[in-house]
Amino acid sequence: MKGLFFRTIVAALGFASLYTISERSARADDWGCQVILCLSNPGGPTQYGECRPPIQKLWRWLAKGRSFPACSGVGFQSSRPHYEPYYCNAGYRLSAGYGPRGSDATCISTAPQAVSDSFCQRDRDGGGSNNGSVTSPRWQRENGRYQCVAYTVARPLVREKPRYIDVTIDGVGKQRVWF
DSSP states (O other), X not given: OHHHHHHHHHHHHHXXXXXXXXXXXXXXXXXXXXXHHHHTOTTOTTSSGGGHHHHHHHHHHHHTTOOOOOOTTOOEEEOOOEEOOEEOXXXXXXXXXXXXXXXXXXXXXXXXXXXXXXXXOOOTTSXXXXXXXXXXXXXXXXXTEEEEEEEEEEOOEEOSSOEEEEEEETTTEEEEEEO
């Protein structure tokens, strides 16, 4: 089944490239159909050389805030372009807030982790020695003894390609395309 799908894509890409090279005038929606065909490739939208020019044009097009190109006769839907510059490692979730320098993004662990006992020590004011590297420190009983656990905080990672659209193609499924 996968072999048939790949052969269909390669054949369609061959026909699309021949059609665009031919001397006939191209229809307005050909580029949109090429983009959909390339995006539906499980190997990635630029796996084949014929897909690189239309996909690169798509990235430039969407980066200017324009809508996704149309393709008549193909069942697909696309979201508006979104911007998400930060992400977290596995086991962390992205948390946004406002700090002294404006908008801040941090990664917070999804489960409490064992941390130094100094985070759970209370001083006269009721606060421990927390320098922003943990949140919600508390003593928790583990295997018959108490240990200090907290949600750890980490800096978010920055995406190389921070913009994305969600594309749903009938018969293929939904995928997020980063550009």
